[in-house]
Amino acid sequence: MIDKLDAALRFNREALNLRAQRQEVLAANIAHADTPNYKARDFDFASRLTQAVEQGRGGQSVQMAATSSRHIQGQASSMPDRDLLYRVPSQSSIDGNTVEMDAERINFADNALRYEANLTVVSAKIKSLLSAAQ
Amino acid sequence: MPHPSTSMNIFSVAGSAMAAQSQRMNVTASNLANAESVAGPDGKPYRAKQVVFEVASSGSGQQDIGGVKVAGVVEDPSPLKMVFDPKNPHADAKGYVAMPNVNVVEEMTNMISASRSYQANVEVLNTAKTLMVKTLTIGQ
Numbered sequence: 001m002i003d004k005l006d007a008a009l010r011f012n013r014e015a016l017n018l019r020a021q022r023q024e025v026l027a028a029n030i031a032h033a034d035t036p037n038y039k040a041r042d043f044d045f046a047s048r049l050t051q052a053v054e055q056g057r058g059g060q061s062v063q064m065a066a067t068s069s070r071h072i073q074g075q076a077s078s079m080p081d082r083d084l085l086y087r088v089p090s091q092s093s094i095d096g097n098t099v100e101m102d103a104e105r106i107n108f109a110d111n112a113l114r115y116e117a118n119l120t121v122v123s124a125k126i127k128s129l130l131s132a133a134q
Numbered sequence: 135m136p137h138p139s140t141s142m143n144i145f146s147v148a149g150s151a152m153a154a155q156s157q158r159m160n161v162t163a164s165n166l167a168n169a170e171s172v173a174g175p176d177g178k179p180y181r182a183k184q185v186v187f188e189v190a191s192s193g194s195g196q197q198d199i200g201g202v203k204v205a206g207v208v209e210d211p212s213p214l215k216m217v218f219d220p221k222n223p224h225a226d227a228k229g230y231v232a233m234p235n236v237n238v239v240e241e242m243t244n245m246i247s248a249s250r251s252y253q254a255n256v257e258v259l260n261t262a263k264t265l266m267v268k269t270l271t272i273g274q
Binding site for chain 2: 108
């Protein structure tokens with residue numbers, strides 16, 4: 001039964017997790033608006049979400065060093081850094097920085113709103129599950 | 135397993151950017167204040183200084199998402215302004231005084247830029263905080 005509960009919330013969990021990661025990437029872009037040679041990063045949310053839902057998180061998992069055959073292998077996965085893309089600037093800057101503050105701010109606000117919308121959906125889902133359980 | 139500190143990281147990234155921008159503002163203030171300082175502690179005229187930002191490595195390999203680090207404060211190598219003022223005690227044999235190479239207009243724009251960037255990071259921080267607080271009330 002627990003796995004069904006887990007499955008009911010899985011999609012939203014993955015979406016929230018990716019939104020939080022994207023928020024972090026965008027925050028870093030805004031933080032580096034004045035850093036020479038910094039290249040603005042982002043990732044394709046839709047494809048990453050599809051990947052996370054279909055194949056689970058983290059294409060490459062972090063392996064723990066096992067010095068004995070009886071050690072249990074951990075299943076930790078890290079954020080796949082390789083999937084981070086570079087933004088193509090519409091106006092290039094002379095110091096090699098590709099952060100465009102207006103675009104980043106819009107993306108940040110948009111991402112925050114979508115994160116909040118996702119939270120609302122999760123809350124509603126939990127409420128309906130609770131009322132079904134009572 | 136989620137990224138260990140996925141959203142807590144926003145706070146450190148934006149926080150480091152704010153610290154870096156405020157250091158830039160400090161240097162600008164020093165430049166503006168010393169725009170007329172003919173002699174510093176070493177007896178030489180003041181030279182304008184600029185901060186250089188770089189990405190603080192997060193220690194996780196090639197991933198270059200991290201906070202802002204001040205790589206160093208560099209001195210402006212451009213020539214000093216020579217002003218003709220024979221009455222000045224620091225004047226040379228020809229009556230010229232070496233004045234600091236501070237460009238006041240440049241410093242003012244630098245200051246505005248630093249303050250705008252600082253504000254942007256404060257807003258990022260506020261948004262992240264709001265989202266965190268809302269996340270804590272999931273399912274209530």
